[in-house]
Amino acid sequence: MSEQEPTPPPEALGRRGRGRPRATRRRDQILDAALAEFAESGFQGASLAAVARRVGLSQQGLLHHFPGKEALLIAVLARRDEVDVRELDGLGETAALTGLAERNTRRPEVVRLHTLLTAEGLTGDHPASAYVRDRYARVRDRLAHTLRAEHGDRLPSGATPDQAAALLTAAMDGLQLQWLYDPDSVDMPDLVGLLTDVLRGAPPDPAPH
Amino acid sequence: MSEQEPTPPPEALGRRGRGRPRATRRRDQILDAALAEFAESGFQGASLAAVARRVGLSQQGLLHHFPGKEALLIAVLARRDEVDVRELDGLGETAALTGLAERNTRRPEVVRLHTLLTAEGLTGDHPASAYVRDRYARVRDRLAHTLRAEHGDRLPSGATPDQAAALLTAAMDGLQLQWLYDPDSVDMPDLVGLLTDVLRGAPPDPAPH
DNA sequence: TGTTTTGCCGAATGACCGGTAGGTAAATTC
């Protein structure tokens, strides 16, 4: 009469007894496929069948590994979080923002996933709402903290660290949107670098940005 | 055997002959309801039944006025375009951006609609894709043109008009996202004003923004 | 009054969706 979880918690990945071992590789494949599918169609627009097809599985075979669509998304986000947190910690200097923008240029799917989920999270009781809200708080906090460490309570441009953090975060999101619509016409690292320079009150650079 | 359009083109709104007059008022009610519904749930997430319910109509009664869901969205966007174009023309001066941000604060549904559709438009063959793409082009062009008229080919901050236009557009979009998630923590007009000042190379303002 | 045009609905259709139940095969331990 003990409570049995249909899908054991991820932390219990290793051997558990005498039965068949868990297909951790398949699990990762599924998460990859789910990320790709969610990034392409959004959460609402994606279907479990489409994710299953990507890994050569039936829809029900997929549901054996994850109890439902929502759990699948959460698992995808949880796995992304490991990388994301490390990236956020890398923002010890404002200059690192340019590097982040540049790296994002090389992985459009991740950018698409975040952009789509951020918008979808606005609709009532979306599974990603809390995730996005929390993410915004962390990013802005981290950024404001870094700016304050570099410039004190007011940047040379006159902006407070909080204001600059909100503006930089907004610019990143907005530029990603424009970039996704037309990658060739938007140079994200360049523009992010320009904005940080301007916010830090750097003198005009005669060399064309 | 002449080709009959199930729903006559909008330009033929007035009387057309001897029959019953067109219900132009209902049409507007439907467009209002559709805007509200799309703004709340997005295009994919919205259902025709929900829109119909808002105007006290059956789903089939609604489809009598518009041939389909996609046509409904297009009609909503077409009606919004009249206002939008006027707003864009109002951007003869950069200072007007702050006013636009302030006005947007008073109509969250419109902001939501644009934000949601902009993200959804990234999804393959979404009916709003072309609309969003075109809108980006217009907004940035208009903004760059204004900036160039005010400052020539390079702003005092060192940014080119095109760069500044992309950054301002991005900041608007990104700030709207943050504002929709947490209206109290984001002062859109203030931040937009700050960014325009900084981009124009204004000296630091000792008064807190 | 008759004709025409429109407004609106009831019923039905077919596609797709996420999710459940039950069964079989595979892989591992003892």
Added chain:
DNA sequence: GAATTTACCTACCGGTCATTCGGCAAAACA
């Protein structure tokens, strides 16, 4: 080889969706 645990499938279900068809009532004109 028996026991056990997992992997995966077929079949099925209830729900929602957009869309179509056919009909009836209302409102205008002749």
